[in-house]
Every structure is written in C-alpha cells, then in structure tokens.
Amino acid sequence: MIIAPSILSADFAELGAECQAVQKAGCDWIHIDVMDGHFVPNLTIGAGVVSSLRKYIKGTIDVHLMISPTQILLESFLTSGADIVTVHCEASSHLYKDIQQIKAANIKAGVALNPGTPIAMVLEVIDLVDLICVMTVNPGFGGQQFIDSQLKKIIELSYYTQPRNIVLEVDGGVTRENAGEIVAAGANVLVAGTAVFRGGNAQNPEIYQSNIAQLKASTMRLQSQFK
Numbered sequence: 001m002i003i004a005p006s007i008l009s010a011d012f013a014e015l016g017a018e019c020q021a022v023q024k025a026g027c028d029w030i031h032i033d034v035m036d037g038h039f040v041p042n043l044t045i046g047a048g049v050v051s052s053l054r055k056y057i058k059g060t061i062d063v064h065l066m067i068s069p070t071q072i073l074l075e076s077f078l079t080s081g082a083d084i085v086t087v088h089c090e091a092s093s094h095l096y097k098d099i100q101q102i103k104a105a106n107i108k109a110g111v112a113l114n115p116g117t118p119i120a121m122v123l124e125v126i127d128l129v130d131l132i133c134v135m136t137v138n139p140g141f142g143g144q145q146f147i148d149s150q151l152k153k154i155i156e157l158s159y160y161t162q163p164r165n166i167v168l169e170v171d172g173g174v175t176r177e178n179a180g181e182i183v184a185a186g187a188n189v190l191v192a193g194t195a196v197f198r199g200g201n202a203q204n205p206e207i208y209q210s211n212i213a214q215l216k217a218s219t220m221r222l223q224s225q226f227k
C-alpha cells in the first residue's frame with residue numbers, strides 16, 4: 001500500500017523542500033494536482049513546475065490533470081518528467097486517444113472518475129490504463145470530507161483492476177480514520193494532502209513522518225483484524 005502525498009496541501013513557496021521532506025518521511029510517490037480554473041474552480045501549477053520539481057523527486061511523480069479539454073496541455077505534461085499522467089474521463093471527448101498518447105510517450109496512463117461518474121465511463125479503456133483514480137471528494141480543493149458512497153465504487157472497480165494489475169488509487173479526504181476501510185475495499189495507493197502535511201513544514205519533517213506512520217498503521221490495523 002502506497003501513500004502519495006498531494007502537494008496541494010504543501011507550502012507552495014517551498015515545493016522543492018516539501019517534496020524532499022515527505023520523501024525523507026517515507027513517501028516515494030508525490031501526487032501533483034494540476035488545476036486549470038475551468039474543469040475545477042481552482043488554479044494551481046503547470047508543466048514547468050513539474051519539470052522544476054523533477055530534480056527534487058527521486059521517486060514517482062504522479063500527475064493528476066484536472067484540466068479540460070485535456071488535449072490542450074496534455075503534451076506539455078508528457079515531457080515534464082512525470083512518471084504517471086492521469087486524465088479525467090469527464091474532461092475529454094477523446095479519452096481513448098488521450099490514453100494512447102500517454103502510452104506512446106512511454107508514460108504510465110491513469111484515468112480518474114469524479115464522485116458522480118459511474119465506472120462504466122472507464123471500462124472501454126480498462127485494458128489500456130495502468131492506474132484508475134477514484135475521486136472521493138469533488139475535485140478542486142484539499143481538506144474536504146471523504147464521500148463514503150464511493151467505497152462501493154472502489155470495491156466494484158477492484159474486481160476489474162486486481163486481475164489486470166492496474167493500480168487502484170483513491171484521492172480525496174483520506175485520513176487515519178478511514179484509510180483502513182479504503183484499503184480493505186481494494187485501494188493500493190492512497191493520495192493524502194491534509195492528512196500528511198497537517199501541522200508540519202519542510203523544516204520539521206518529523207511531523208510528516210508521524211502523520212504518514214499513523215496513516216500506514218491504520219491500514220495495517222484493519223488488515224490484521226481480517227487475518
């Protein structure tokens with residue numbers, strides 16, 4: 001089970017140091033939320049920032065594109081140093097072609113679904129993608145409440161992802177209280193912004209270390225109950 005800190009909750013004035021701090025605290029995936037102020041009511045960073053962060057990130061750069069139409073900026077992220085590029089099935093009229101373009105660039109392809117989007121929207125690309133990202137909040141902001149109804153979507157998707165070795169990522173509202181049941185439902189990557197960055201800063205990575213350790217412990221606890 002992987003914890004992928006979302007730097008949306010980090011200090012934007014210290015993103016390089018923040019990425020180094022959470023890696024030192026035990027995470028080797030970094031989740032980068034790209035927002036265009038059109039697909040979601042927020043604006044964050046572009047491909048140039050991802051390229052600049054590449055030298056600070058030894059592990060996996062997991063880029064989550066909350067932009068539409070996807071095509072306009074997709075190519076810029078395929079040359080940004082990202083290891084995974086995830087597009088929203090709701091943000092493009094040519095999802096199959098977008099996924100083909102990511103794969104042709106030798107980058108791992110992800111598809112994300114918003115809470116109101118049925119899994120049927122991703123089944124036509126299920127044999128193309130490397131990752132499926134289930135949004136468990138309405139995209140745009142960190143610090144929101146986990147939408148419990150998405151647990152059954154995670155369980156349902158896991159029947160498609162497990163036999164295909166597709167990563168099942170859950171994104172939004174993940175806390176030490178719900179991490180166990182999310183992993184029990186079949187998730188293997190938990191994106192966490194607030195739950196990782198809360199109370200810390202790049203100069204005090206030990207707080208990040210304890211936040212991450214508590215998230216991981218809560219998933220082990222539940223699994224041991226199932227044994």
Ligand code: DX5
Pocket residue numbers: 006008009031033064066137138139140141142143144171172173174191192193194195
């Ligand atoms: C929301 C983003 C999430 C968010 C997670 O649109 O995709 O990655 O930053 O933040 P928390 O963990 O605080 O919900």
Ligand code: ZN
Pocket residue numbers: 006031032033064171191
């Ligand atoms: Zn995200």
